Amino acid sequence: MMYNSIPLFWRLKRGKYNLVGTRCDKCDITYFPPRSICPACGAVGLSVHKLPETGKVVTYTVIHVAPDGFDAPYNIAIIELMDGTIVAGQVVGSPRDLTVGSAVCAVFRKINETGEGLINYGFKFELVECGY
Amino acid sequence: MNVAVVGVGQTKFGEHWGRSLRDMAIEAGLLSTQDAGIGLDDVQSLYIGNMSSGNFIGQEHLAALIADQLGLSPKPAVKCEAACASGGLAFRQAYLAIKSGMADVVMVLGVEKMTDITGEHAISALMAAGDQEWESSIGLTFAGAYALIARRHMEMFGTTQEQLAMVSVNNHKNALNNPFAQFNMNITVEDVLKSSMVAEPLHLLDCSPITDGSAAVILANERGVSRFEKPVWILGSGHGTDTLALHDRKSLVEMLATRTAAKQAYDMAGLSARNINFAEVHDCFSINEIVAIEDLGFCGKGEGGRFVEDGSIAVDGEKPINATGGLKAIGHPVGATGVRQIVDVVRQLRGDSYNQISGCEYGLALNIGGSGATSIAHIFGMVGRK
Numbered sequence: 001m002m003y004n005s006i007p008l009f010w011r012l013k014r015g016k017y018n019l020v021g022t023r024c025d026k027c028d029i030t031y032f033p034p035r036s037i038c039p040a041c042g043a044v045g046l047s048v049h050k051l052p053e054t055g056k057v058v059t060y061t062v063i064h065v066a067p068d069g070f071d072a073p074y075n076i077a078i079i080e081l082m083d084g085t086i087v088a089g090q091v092v093g094s095p096r097d098l099t100v101g102s103a104v105c106a107v108f109r110k111i112n113e114t115g116e117g118l119i120n121y122g123f124k125f126e127l128v129e130c131g132y
Numbered sequence: 133m134n135v136a137v138v139g140v141g142q143t144k145f146g147e148h149w150g151r152s153l154r155d156m157a158i159e160a161g162l163l164s165t166q167d168a169g170i171g172l173d174d175v176q177s178l179y180i181g182n183m184s185s186g187n188f189i190g191q192e193h194l195a196a197l198i199a200d201q202l203g204l205s206p207k208p209a210v211k212c213e214a215a216c217a218s219g220g221l222a223f224r225q226a227y228l229a230i231k232s233g234m235a236d237v238v239m240v241l242g243v244e245k246m247t248d249i250t251g252e253h254a255i256s257a258l259m260a261a262g263d264q265e266w267e268s269s270i271g272l273t274f275a276g277a278y279a280l281i282a283r284r285h286m287e288m289f290g291t292t293q294e295q296l297a298m299v300s301v302n303n304h305k306n307a308l309n310n311p312f313a314q315f316n317m318n319i320t321v322e323d324v325l326k327s328s329m330v331a332e333p334l335h336l337l338d339c340s341p342i343t344d345g346s347a348a349v350i351l352a353n354e355r356g357v358s359r360f361e362k363p364v365w366i367l368g369s370g371h372g373t374d375t376l377a378l379h380d381r382k383s384l385v386e387m388l389a390t391r392t393a394a395k396q397a398y399d400m401a402g403l404s405a406r407n408i409n410f411a412e413v414h415d416c417f418s419i420n421e422i423v424a425i426e427d428l429g430f431c432g433k434g435e436g437g438r439f440v441e442d443g444s445i446a447v448d449g450e451k452p453i454n455a456t457g458g459l460k461a462i463g464h465p466v467g468a469t470g471v472r473q474i475v476d477v478v479r480q481l482r483g484d485s486y487n488q489i490s491g492c493e494y495g496l497a498l499n500i501g502g503s504g505a506t507s508i509a510h511i512f513g514m515v516g517r518k
Contacts, residue, residue: 003264012265033266033377059287059384061279062332063271067256070271078280078379088267088280088379095332100287111270122270 004069004114009121014048016122019106021085023049030085053106054128055081062095069112079104079125090124103128134516135230136363138352139168140475145345145463146314153189153245153346157198160346160468161241168350168360172202175350176235178209179226181219181242182467187257189245198241215261216416218242219347219470220499220508224369226351227510236356242471243346254342258466261502263377275339277378277503278417279331284384285419286333289434293333297324298440299418300337300460306447307457310486314343314463324418338418343463347472354516364478367494368403368511370396376505385434389507390427390500397496397509398429401517405429408511409492410452410480412473414500415459421445424498425453428509447489455480455487470499470508477512 014020014034021032027040030049037044060077063070075091075098091098092109104125111120141163143156165172178199186192195209212222219242226238246254259268262277285291301321307313319337327336352360372392375381381388398404405428413428415421422436430451431439439445445453456462456476459469477495479485499508 003269015266031380033263033380059280059284061276061283061334062329063273063276064329064331065255065273065275066252066271067259067273068252069256074271076270076272076276076280078284078384086379088270088272088377090270100283120269 004118004120006118017108019051019053019123021049021051022046030083032085032087051085051087052082055079055104057091057098057100057102057104058086059100060091060098077104077125092124092126097127133231133353134365135227135351135353136360136365136516137349137474137478137512138360138363139164139170139350140348140478141167142312142347142472142475143345144312145343145465145472147247148344149247151344153185153191153243154198154201156245156344156346157241157243158201160243160348161202161239164239164348164350170237170350172204174237175204175207175239177207177229177238178202178204179222179229179238179240180209180211181222181240181471182211182244183213183215183218184257184260184466185245187260188254189248198243214506215501216414216464216466217470217499217501217506217508218467219472220497220510221470221506223349223471223474223510224371224508227366227369230351230353237350237352239348239350240471241346241348242468244465244467245344246342246465247344251342266377267379273331275331275334275417278419279334280378281384281423281503282333282417282419285423288385289437291422291437293325294321295437295441296338296418296422297321299415299421300324302440302445303415303454303458303460306455306487307461310456310462313457313461314341315461334417334419340416340459340464343465345463345465345468345472347468347475349471349474349478362482364481364512364514365516366510367513367517368397368399368401368509370394370400370509372396372507374505376502378503385423387423387427387500387504387507389504390424390498390509393507393509394428394498397511401511403494403511408451408494408496410455410489411496411498412477413453413458413498415454416464416500418460420500421453421458424500425451428496428498447487452489455489456485473497473499474510481512481514
């Protein structure tokens with residue numbers, strides 16, 4: 001089941017296209033996925049916050065058995081961005097070069113395509129020579 | 133008022149091409165009332181554990197359907213969903229219903245029919261347990277999420293692929309005499325390591341299978357329980373939650389939901405990890421059994437791999453885990469698993485298990501949903517709380 005639709009892509013475009021989360025200024029915590037209520041202090045209506053686009057790999061996997069809409073193998077990593085925010089994303093390229101601690105930067109890529117020709121775009125990561 | 137499990141039943145777990153969800157639910161339900169020595173007319177309400185009948189067989193409104201099929205209508209019936217912890221959740225809600233005083237005798241029935249759709253579709257259906265907008269939609273499978281946990285655990289604590297494999301080896305060994313298990317064969321560490329890769333570092337034999345099956349239990353309070361022969365008492369119940377998205381958590385190697393559920397259950401029972409003689413633990417993937425035994429306090433954080441390797445989890449070990457085969461060897465019909473675990477804890481305490489542990493007083497069941505966004509823990513014993 002692929003849950004893809006134009007309104008769905010539209011609603012999520014800020015986070016998916018531009019890596020934008022939310023932030024509680026009082027607690028100094030950035031949230032991604034973006035959330036509306038700060039679980040730390042209960043503040044409602046957090047501010048919109050652009051995340052940094054470089055970071056390093058905390059853990060990763062190579063998916064060999066894929067669901068509908070994806071072609072294996074592909075890499076997925078959990079990445080700690082420069083400001084400490086943690087995100088999950090695909091890492092493009094060969095898994096041979098991917099290790100824990102690899103430096104990566106965010107790139108705009110096609111995620112997949114629906115049967116009706118709708119293309120789902122979003123951020124992925126690529127390995128870079130020098131991170132932070 | 134104390135509440136006891138007074139009857140248990142389950143279907144064989146496996147690929148049941150010839151049997152529908154309702155066929156399996158009827159069998160498990162009838163077995164549980166027969167085991168309790170009551171009729172269906174004694175059951176006052178029904179709690180269904182089911183993850184995704186809508187995705188797996190296109191059927192929603194499941195609680196009323198099963199109530200009807202069991203001849204329980206017009207009594208109340210509720211479906212509880214918390215991904216793979218749906219069964220445990222249904223059990224807890226039924227327990228709370230009796231504790232509230234609104235019911236004396238209740239049936240909890242877990243069921244999942246997973247083989248009517250292709251494997252690819254089933255993987256997608258299971259991925260709905262994750263955060264659809266931020267992880268499922270980028271292709272992070274259920275196995276993939278646990279693979280991310282496994283690599284982190286290996287990096288932080290030196291846990292090895294061999295130790296992961298030993299979890300599956302132990303579970304298969306324990307299921308040899310379980311007539312309800314999907315697999316009744318031994319496997320070796322080499323078999324696991326040579327099996328195909330699903331999501332690195334997890335191999336096929338690190339993963340629980342796709343399974344059809346149903347399990348049911350009857351709960352009764354002290355008012356209803358006098359007529360039952362071998363009540364097994366609920367001593368503690370706990371329920372914790374966490375973020376659906378794995379990357380949104382403070383730790384990738386510790387489940388806050390499990391810690392929370394376990395603490396509630398231990399505190400309520402007045403027991404600690406040391407007092408628990410054996411446990412049914414949610415091994416949807418080998419790494420999860422290791423993380424869970426740490427979070428339950430059976431060993432320290434990071435020591436789970438060595439706890440497995442030194443034989444502590446074996447049936448004759450210090451803390452037998454999944455003595456009848458776990459999700460890996462018995463099978464994992466997701467909504468049924470949490471109830472099946474309780475069926476096996478009850479049988480172990482009553483002394484009629486297929487792989488009996490001698491001299492057990494307290495048993496624990498831990499049911500986990502998704503990559504740890506829901507955890508449900510229950511502690512059982514042969515003597516009720518004071």
